[in-house]
Amino acid sequence: MFIIRPSSLFEIQRGMSRSLPRQHTFVRQKSSKSPLEAYELKVKEGKWKPDPYQEKAIFAVNGLYQELQAYTQPPVPKESFHLHSRGEEKTSVLSKFRSTLGKYASRFMASSRPFAPQIPKGIYLYGDVGCGKTALMDLFYNHLPSNITRSKRIHFHAFMLHIHQSAHHLKQVKGYGFDVIDYLSAQLASKCTVLCFDELQVTDVAGALILRRLFECLQKYGVVIFITSNRAPNDLYKNGIQRESFLPCIHLLNESLNVICLDSPNDYRRLKSETEDIYLHPAQDPLVKKQLQQWFERYGNIRGDPTHEVQLEVFGRTILVPKVSGDAAWFTFKELCGEPKSAADYISLANRFRAFIISDIPQLSIEAKDLVRRFINFIDAAYDSRAKVILSADVPVDLIYPTPEGYKPLQSSEISKKYTESGEHSKIASESNYHGNFAGVEEVFAFSRCLSRLAEMRKSDWFQN
Numbered sequence: 052m053f054i055i056r057p058s059s060l061f062e063i064q065r066g067m068s069r070s071l072p073r074q075h076t077f078v079r080q081k082s083s084k085s086p087l088e089a090y091e092l093k094v095k096e097g098k099w100k101p102d103p104y105q106e107k108a109i110f111a112v113n114g115l116y117q118e119l120q121a122y123t124q125p126p127v128p129k130e131s132f133h134l135h136s137r138g139e140e141k142t143s144v145l146s147k148f149r150s151t152l153g154k155y156a157s158r159f160m161a162s163s164r165p166f167a168p169q170i171p172k173g174i175y176l177y178g179d180v181g182c183g184k185t186a187l188m189d190l191f192y193n194h195l196p197s198n199i200t201r202s203k204r205i206h207f208h209a210f211m212l213h214i215h216q217s218a219h220h221l222k223q224v225k226g227y228g229f230d231v232i233d234y235l236s237a238q239l240a241s242k243c244t245v246l247c248f249d250e251l252q253v254t255d256v257a258g259a260l261i262l263r264r265l266f267e268c269l270q271k272y273g274v275v276i277f278i279t280s281n282r283a284p285n286d287l288y289k290n291g292i293q294r295e296s297f298l299p300c301i302h303l304l305n306e307s308l309n310v311i312c313l314d315s316p317n318d319y320r321r322l323k324s325e326t327e328d329i330y331l332h333p334a335q336d337p338l339v340k341k342q343l344q345q346w347f348e349r350y351g352n353i354r355g356d357p358t359h360e361v362q363l364e365v366f367g368r369t370i371l372v373p374k375v376s377g378d379a380a381w382f383t384f385k386e387l388c389g390e391p392k393s394a395a396d397y398i399s400l401a402n403r404f405r406a407f408i409i410s411d412i413p414q415l416s417i418e419a420k421d422l423v424r425r426f427i428n429f430i431d432a433a434y435d436s437r438a439k440v441i442l443s444a445d446v447p448v449d450l451i452y453p454t455p456e457g458y459k460p461l462q463s464s465e466i467s468k469k470y471t472e473s474g475e476h477s478k479i480a481s482e483s484n485y486h487g488n489f490a491g492v493e494e495v496f497a498f499s500r501c502l503s504r505l506a507e508m509r510k511s512d513w514f515q516n
């Protein structure tokens with residue numbers, strides 16, 4: 052048994068940034084072309100298919116590029132990112148006066164215009180799965196004008212994990228009166244003029260509240276934001292608890308960003324091409340079991356590194372990886388998703404292993420939100436690190452969880468009826484604590500995105516590198 056253990060909080064935080072998959076630490080390719088020119092070239096060279104929906108969006112993206120050519124971000128006020136000045140402000144009369152003035156000023160700014168003057172409107176690009184949102188964002192990011200020297204492109208999920216971690220640490224050091232999000236935004240603003248967030252989702256009330264404050268602060272410090280999401284701003288955190296406290300954030304997104312719907316019907320991940328037979332069913336079939344073992348041996352190193360257990364330590368917790376050989380890990384679905392695991396856990400796993408075998412996936416009922424959410428988080432992490440994933444399930448992979456086409460919200464009475472059904476699968480499925488009429492609606496959409504990713508991850512060229 053091996054234990055991998057970061058030694059200190061510093062290590063954990065460094066580990067966090069090191070543990071971000073390649074896509075999160077995205078390196079910008081510099082280019083003299085505009086995003087529009089780069090797009091046209093891709094189509095001309097036949098690398099991309101012509102798509103009128105994307106063309107409309109790329110014109111708007113190019114408009115932002117042109118505005119950025121004339122934009123200079125105002126310097127971040129020094130006191131905004133000094134930990135000490137904030138903590139010490141309470142002591143003198145003068146600083147009390149300054150602090151009161153500051154509060155009035157910030158209240159005024161927050162209510163009327165919480166962003167730096169002349170900041171170009173960023174972009175909020177949303178649409179269905181696989182229609183090219185990230186691809187267009189990447190075109191923008193890789194073809195920023197030469198005057199924009201500082202930029203970041205971050206996967207939203209990983210970014211929020213980082214914010215939660217840093218906020219937790221800062222609150223322990225500075226106490227609860229400290230405006231953590233403003234401080235972190237100032238830090239970020241001092242490092243980037245343009246910030247690209249890929250795949251924004253809002254799934255919990257804490258995230259919703261952080262987001263609102265974060266966007267206010269980033270705009271105040273003159274950071275131009277580009278967001279991609281599967282949801283329109285007005286549909287974010289729909290049916291969420293205390294949604295009313297998120298409405299100002301929606302208002303801010305609508306007001307300060309150019310909201311573009313990429314309503315293309317194309318899911319480019321599903322374009323026909325050679326695929327591997329890696330999503331196997333039924334899981335109990337001896338042939339399926341044999342095939343899984345063969346895949347494990349193909350990516351493991353059975354002779355040099357016989358199958359063993361590994362304990363991986365992530366942020367002070369231990370994740371047990373029951374079967375490991377070389378860079379391959381094998382979990383049953385229950386081991387991977389049957390108990391609480393965070394997105395950070397899955398990101399760490401995806402960074403450590405090159406290939407995953409996930410066996411015995413049951414067909415989940417709609418109320419098995421926690422289980423499917425963990426599975427989706429795992430696939431997201433594996434996709435971002437380009438890991439190979441081989442699955443066995445009771446049913447074809449498309450049927451593991453309902454998709455929007457087959458979705459019908461359950462009434463509470465139907466849910467309780469399902470809970471009373473006996474058997475292993477209904478036991479797994481009954482873990483969710485949800486009791487409303489919209490059980491699993493977010494997860495249904497998230498799962499269809501997950502299927503789009505799985506479609507790309509079974510293509511032969513995914514397996515070639």
Ligand SMILES: Nc1ncnc2c1ncn2[C@@H]1O[C@H](COP(=O)(O)OP(=O)(O)OP(=O)(O)O)[C@@H](O)[C@H]1O
Nearest residue numbers: 099100102179180181182183184185186319320500
């Ligand atoms: N016009 C196009 N022609 C061919 N392939 C394309 C085109 N646009 C995008 N793609 C490819 O389609 C795949 C999916 O695109 P992308 O990741 O940008 O989708 P997305 O809208 O961000 O999906 P999701 O919502 O699931 O994250 C990528 O491999 C991308 O390079």
